[in-house]
Amino acid sequence: MTVYLDFNVSSNQGEGKSPPEEMATISRILGFSGLGFADFSQTQTGNYQKLRETLSNLPLKAYSRVNLNFDSVTKNNKMLNRVRRSVDIVAVECLNRRVAVWAARNTEVDLLHFPEIKMYKQVDKSLVGLIYNSENAVEISIRPILLTKGLTRANTLGILRKTAETVLREHAALVLTSDAHTKFELRSPRGLVALGTLLEISYEKAIEAVSKNPLKILERRSDSN
């Protein structure tokens, strides 16, 4: 049976609005086997264990995720060294080109995340080449597609489509996530795949983006630990 993972959700323990129990219950109904909670980004490193205990009783597997969101490589590096051993997934918010290149080269980073649509324009052939070499993945979150309409959505779809095309043409890994902040922003795995097809990602690659590629990230982490 295929295992589906959504590597980016935020509950009310972090930036989100819904309790983790409700998000996990709905995700399980929708067909996910695990969720990556980005709440660890808003938590002090000393409180990770407490948050982990809160998430341990959920009806599906909860993975800890931290988003490194400094605009300087030095600060990101410092934070990465501090959190790498404590969390399952480390994503870097590529706020500028220098940070994006550093993250793409760094084998300790799992995902390159772009918090705003215009930041996806940094994804080009050279960046994806670095990502491919260090076996990281580019994360495309479908939340901007859901929250925009009309011309804004058309622009969003265009930028995300170009990003997906660049990543897949260079054979780098792509991960699709919901970036849900409430339980109603969650989507089923097939829903994420369907939204991936809006970006002209083939069905097989979209399935990989919600199952095989996230699993590879977890396996890589468990091998290195």
Next chain:
Amino acid sequence: MKLYRNRYIAFKIISESVFSADDIVHCIWSTLLSLFGEVGGSRTNFWLIEYSETGYGILRCTHTSVDIMKSVLATVIELNGFALIMYVLGVSGTIKGARRFFQETVNRNRESNKS
């Protein structure tokens, strides 16, 4: 020979409110038109076959527009001011086959509640 064959998509709605069939049809059409335009929408042959206020429904589309309708359902985020999730239970070539997905979902939920 038929130019197109129909497919029946069984779907379920998760929401804190209850919606009527008219609401659902209006919502799907407006999202379909927004994403794919009038020409794209006309090619889907979309029709709401069944819908109950428990949130289960079946819609019809052509065999070539299944992916389009799935992406439309995934894009719907709110209706009448209430947030909702519309997700696909399964796709079948017959209405009877689509209805089986409802029973499978009910059985699966019962088993997971027991465990």
